Amino acid sequence: MAVSSVILDCLRVISWGLILAVGLVAPQTEAARAFFVFGDSLVDAGNNNYLATTARADSPPYGIDYPTHRPTGRFSNGLNIADLISQHIGSQPTLPYLSPELTGQKLLVGANFASAGVGILNDTGIQFVNIVRIYQQLANFQQYQQRVSALVGKDQAKKLVNQGLVLITLGGNDFVNNYYLIPLSARSLQFALPAYIPFLISEYQKILQRLYDLGARRVLVTGTGPLGCAPAELGMRSRNGECATDLQRAAALFNPQLVQMVTNLNNKIGSHVFIAANAQEMHMDFIANPQAYGFVSSKIACCGQGPYNGLGLCTLASNLCSNREQYAFWDAFHPSEKANKIIAQQIMSGSNKYMHPMNLSTIMALDSMA
Ligand SMILES: *[C@@H]1O[C@H](CO)[C@@H](O)[C@H](O)[C@H]1NC(C)=O
Ligand SMILES: *[C@@H]1O[C@H](CO)[C@@H](O)[C@H](O)[C@H]1NC(C)=O
Numbered sequence: 001m002a003v004s005s006v007i008l009d010c011l012r013v014i015s016w017g018l019i020l021a022v023g024l025v026a027p028q029t030e031a032a033r034a035f036f037v038f039g040d041s042l043v044d045a046g047n048n049n050y051l052a053t054t055a056r057a058d059s060p061p062y063g064i065d066y067p068t069h070r071p072t073g074r075f076s077n078g079l080n081i082a083d084l085i086s087q088h089i090g091s092q093p094t095l096p097y098l099s100p101e102l103t104g105q106k107l108l109v110g111a112n113f114a115s116a117g118v119g120i121l122n123d124t125g126i127q128f129v130n131i132v133r134i135y136q137q138l139a140n141f142q143q144y145q146q147r148v149s150a151l152v153g154k155d156q157a158k159k160l161v162n163q164g165l166v167l168i169t170l171g172g173n174d175f176v177n178n179y180y181l182i183p184l185s186a187r188s189l190q191f192a193l194p195a196y197i198p199f200l201i202s203e204y205q206k207i208l209q210r211l212y213d214l215g216a217r218r219v220l221v222t223g224t225g226p227l228g229c230a231p232a233e234l235g236m237r238s239r240n241g242e243c244a245t246d247l248q249r250a251a252a253l254f255n256p257q258l259v260q261m262v263t264n265l266n267n268k269i270g271s272h273v274f275i276a277a278n279a280q281e282m283h284m285d286f287i288a289n290p291q292a293y294g295f296v297s298s299k300i301a302c303c304g305q306g307p308y309n310g311l312g313l314c315t316l317a318s319n320l321c322s323n324r325e326q327y328a329f330w331d332a333f334h335p336s337e338k339a340n341k342i343i344a345q346q347i348m349s350g351s352n353k354y355m356h357p358m359n360l361s362t363i364m365a366l367d368s369m370a
Contacts, residue, residue: 032089032090032091032092032109033089033091033163033164033165033367034091034108034109034110034160034161034163034164034165035082035085035086035089035091035094035109035110035164035165035166035167036094036110036111036112036113036141036161036164036165036166036167036216037082037094037110037111037112037113037114037166037167037168038113038114038134038137038138038141038166038167038168038169038170038211039114039118039134039137039167039168039169039170039222040114040115040116040117040118040119040169040170040172040173041055041057041075041114041116041117041333041334042075042080042081042169042172042222042334042335043080043081043082043112043114043167043169044057044073044074044075044080044096044112044114044115044116045072045073045074045080045082045083045093045094045095045096045112045114046058046072046073046074046096046099046112047073047096047097047098047099047112047113047114047115047116047132048073048115048116048117048131049072049073049096049098050096050098050099051098051115051130051131051132052129052130053116053117053128053129053130053131054127054128054129055115055116055117055125055128055131056073056116057071057072057073057074057075057076057116058071058072058073059071059315059316060316061077061303061314061315061316061318061320062074062075062076062077062314063076063077063078064077064078064320064324065077065078065324065337066078066079073096075116075330075331075333075334076330076334076335076336076337076340077302077303077324077330077336077337078324078336078337079093079337079340079341080337080340081167081169081222081340081343081344081347082094082112082114082167084340084341084343084344085165085167085220085344085347085348085360088344088348088360089165089360089364091109091110092109094109094110094111094112095109095111095112096111096112097111097112097113097140097144098132104151105151107144107147107148107151108148108151108152108160110164111141111144113132113137113138113140113141113144114132114137114169115131115132115133115137116128116131117131117173117177118131118132118133118134118137118170118173119134119170119171119172119173119174119177119178120134120170120171120174120200120203120204120207121174121178121187121200121203122134122135123178123186123187124173124174124177124178125173125177125178127177127181128177134170134207135207135210138207138210138211138214141211141214142214145157145158145161145214145215148160148161158215161214161215161216162215162217163217163367164216164217164218165218165220166211166216166218166219166220167219167220167222168207168208168211168219168220168221168222169222170204170207171200171204171223171224171254171258172224172225172227174200175224175227175247175250175251175254176227176230176232176247176333179191179193179196179250180246180247180250193246193249193250193253194253197250197253197254197257198257200254201254201257201258201261204258204261205261205265208221208262208265208274209265212269212273216273217271217273218273218275218363218367219273219274219275220275220277220347220360221258221262221274221275221276221277222276222277222279222347223251223254223255223258223259223276223277223278223279223280224250224251224254224255224279224280225251225279225280225282225283225335226243226248226251226280226283226284226287227244227247227248227250227251228243228244228245228246228247228248228249228250228251229243229244229248229283229287229298229299230310230329230332230333231299231300231301231304231308231309231310231329231331231332231333232310232311232332232333233247233310234299234307234308234310235304235306235307235308235309235310235311235332236310236311238308241299241308243287251280252280255278255279255280255281258276259276259278259356262274262275262276262356263276263356263357266357272357272358272363275355275356275357275358275360275363276355276356277346277347277350277354277355278353278354278355278356279343281353281354282342282343282346282347282350282354283328283335283339283343285342286298286328286339286342287328290328293328293338293342294325294326294338295326295327295328295338295339296326296327297326297327297328298328298329299329300327300329301314301327301329301330301331301332302320302321302324302327302329302330302331302336303318303319303320303321303330303331304318304319304331304332305317305318305319308332309332310332311332312332313331313332314330314331314332324336324337324338325338346359347359347360348360348361349361
């Protein structure tokens, strides 16, 4: 009995190993699944370049470590989280939806609908004027599907979307560029923080439900990072380099409620459509222990000026670090490519401390068996 059950277990382990190995190799051999990106500056690949807005990253030194060494509109020295996930799933980087190059067969790779400055709420980022707010991003996704239908037919287009992977990154701006933007902001007068969070979460749920209605079936939902530890907040609010407590409290309340909402939504749908990535936990690892990740600093931005290089914009007139690999933050708000790589790696293979209900490599293996 005991021996045969051990053998059975071994066989089970071997066959799972084989299935997983095949599943993990598959993306390189077949055409990669389509990838769709929604949200804010953490994932914008350059949509704002085409808009009359101040929220842009289309001049040097942005892009200094990008393959072309030129600015692209990404708020990074190099690749952003969306690019790195494209790489992990064996896909080309998705083009900005507003790019005139996004035509013909290129549409089949997917599209990036994200726009720097947006939030969950329509009134977030109003100071940036012309940005593509989330409901407009969703409307663009619908238009995208019509364009793909015209190219490959309705059934194939539906399949492309159903089998695609979606990434949505929202929430940070609803604090930084709304609730905490100015003292006595309209939203902070309307809501105490503990009441603002459930309001945001319920609005986010409507957005996710809309994505589902538009055909999305695998959706990575990232929470917000430790907002109070960004060099901008250290520069404006911190005396001794400690993270700003109100923003830290906001992120600490937001992330678990997001995971709970995603779990409820999955239960309602009866399938693991939404996968929550706890960006707070992922960031805190290297913020608490930068040296373990090869960073000399997790407080000082590579590019900027003033305390912690946290004030104003990153431009050619700013201080610029010589080795971007040594900084967790590229500019006052955005992680460096190196930090993005750590985050993308956690999304791929992190434990359930970071990923709920499971990580992306497990999802990819499951989907390739389906
Ligand atoms: C945000 O705008 C969209 C359409 O632009 C609208 O459908 C939605 O109800 C608005 N959300 C709120 C909370 O006002
Ligand atoms: C995450 O992915 C790795 C494979 O890269 C796997 O071994 C691990 O068990 C997964 N963890 C969870 C919690 O799903």
